[in-house]
Amino acid sequence: MPKKVDHEARRQEISEALWRIARARGLEGASLRDVAAEAGISLGRLQHYFRTKDEMLVFALAHINQMAEDRIRERIEALPGDPTPREVLHACLWGMLPLDEESRTGTLVGAAFFHRAVHDEALRAGPKDGIPKLRGFFADQLRRAAERGELPPERATEDEAMLLISLADGLSTYLLLDVHGPEQAMHLMDLHLSRLFADDATR
Amino acid sequence: MPKKVDHEARRQEISEALWRIARARGLEGASLRDVAAEAGISLGRLQHYFRTKDEMLVFALAHINQMAEDRIRERIEALPGDPTPREVLHACLWGMLPLDEESRTGTLVGAAFFHRAVHDEALRAGPKDGIPKLRGFFADQLRRAAERGELPPERATEDEAMLLISLADGLSTYLLLDVHGPEQAMHLMDLHLSRLFADDATR
Structure with missing residues (x-):
């Protein structure tokens, strides 16, 4: 296996160890040492791939976002015929809600990232570029x-687009806090989508 | 000063030390010892008031929410005449957005709380009761x-009410991440409010 691929594969394995911790008990207080232990490697070995917790978090989040994107694309491609713009939006928004184990983990890693990014301008570069x-x-x-x-x-x-994104984010928060369940979210x-598309013929 | 009042005053002082840390560098990784140092007391003394970080977080959040509620109530009472329901909603929603230092701190403490509550059913009792x-x-x-x-x-x-709350939450997230500024939020x-109240006469 070429060296570069091997390096990426190892980073991905470590990132999966990070997700397991995120799922089980959260990343708050989880150290590089904890992640190394979960991945079954030494701390020194882990630091060969990630020097800091932030570096690891950014990689794990990018990877989990990529997985979500792939999942959403597959879902759109599986739609019969040529999907309508509304079907595309629907698939994206549903992919953003933490409705299954994988997207739930994504939201949890995202929350850990948010928590650090608020105090770190370099970390905010990701969402400042990606969300627009x-x-x-x-x-x-x-x-x-x-x-x-x-x-x-x-x-x-663009404003209506940002309302959709913000709403998916807020609904996700209250879903993870058990304020409402997946059905209600x-x-x-x-x-909101049906209001946007003016489904209600009375208005 | 009666003992009970003194106890509450001390808890509030400690809680303010916690806010200062939240503002300056975030609560991620901040220990009881860090908060004790910021409050200028010993760890043992702090633990007389809060045994765990979660206890302290719940108190700090309840206190900051109470301050927000007081601020919103004052704002509503300052409105001329009898405020309309829309003015009341407006005041509440604007009070929920992190538009000034105090509400920004509130959102940051809330984010730290969220991060822990996702993995702790007892902590989720607060939002599960408060948000409905x-x-x-x-x-x-x-x-x-x-x-x-x-x-x-x-x-x-109730659904439209929950959309308003969820939207305020999502807009706050992207405000703290610098994706948009206060004006845009x-x-x-x-x-969204003007759509809800059907201000747009064309629809």
Whole structure:
């Protein structure tokens, strides 16, 4: 196996050890040493791949986001025919909610990351770059929907895209806090989407 | 000073030391010992008031939430005449966004709490009890607005109340991550509110 691939594979193994800790007891207070122990390697070996907890967190989050993206893309590609913009948005938003073990872990790693990024400008570079891209992608879908006559044209905006993203984030928080269950979170997301697409014929 | 009041005052002083740490560098990894040092007391003395970090976090959060509630109530009482339900909702939602130093600290302590509560059922008791109460209060305001003919009656629901709360939470996250600034967060909250109240006469 080429050296570079091996290096990536090892980083991924370590990252999976980090996820197991995130799932089981949270990353708060988890040290590099804890992650090394969980991965079954020495601390020195782990530091060969990640020098700091932040480096590890950024990698783990990028990797779990990539997995979520792949999962969402697969789901969209599995839709019969040419998916509508609304179906694309639906698949993305449902992929953002912590509805299964994998996306739940993603949200937990994301929360640990958030916690550190608030106090670290370098860490904030990720979301400061990534979220506007996601917002742009969502806005593109809204514009496509408006062109197809499926969305009131005045709703095809970056602002509406950001409301969708923010809502998915807030619903995820209350889902992880058991304030509501998965069914209710999906119902609320659906309710907002149907308002956006003006499903309610009375208005 | 009676003993009980003194005890509460001391807990509050310690809680303020915790906020200073939350503001400056975050609570991730902050130990009871760190908080004792910041408060200028011994670890043993601190443990006389809080046995665990969770106990301290719950107290600090309850206290900061109480301050936010007082601030919101003052703001509502300062409104001229009898405030409309929409003005009440506006004051509450704006009080939930991290727009100043105090509410920013509140959000940071809340994030630290969230991070631990996801893995601890006892800690989740707070939001599991508190958020439905807030949702109920918001729903009451929506019903009052509908009765006054200021809101389409079909929007006066617990679901719409929960969408408002979830949105405020998500907008706060992206505000603390610098994805958007305070102006943009307020603009997006306003946009959702104006859709809810059907300000847009074209729909």
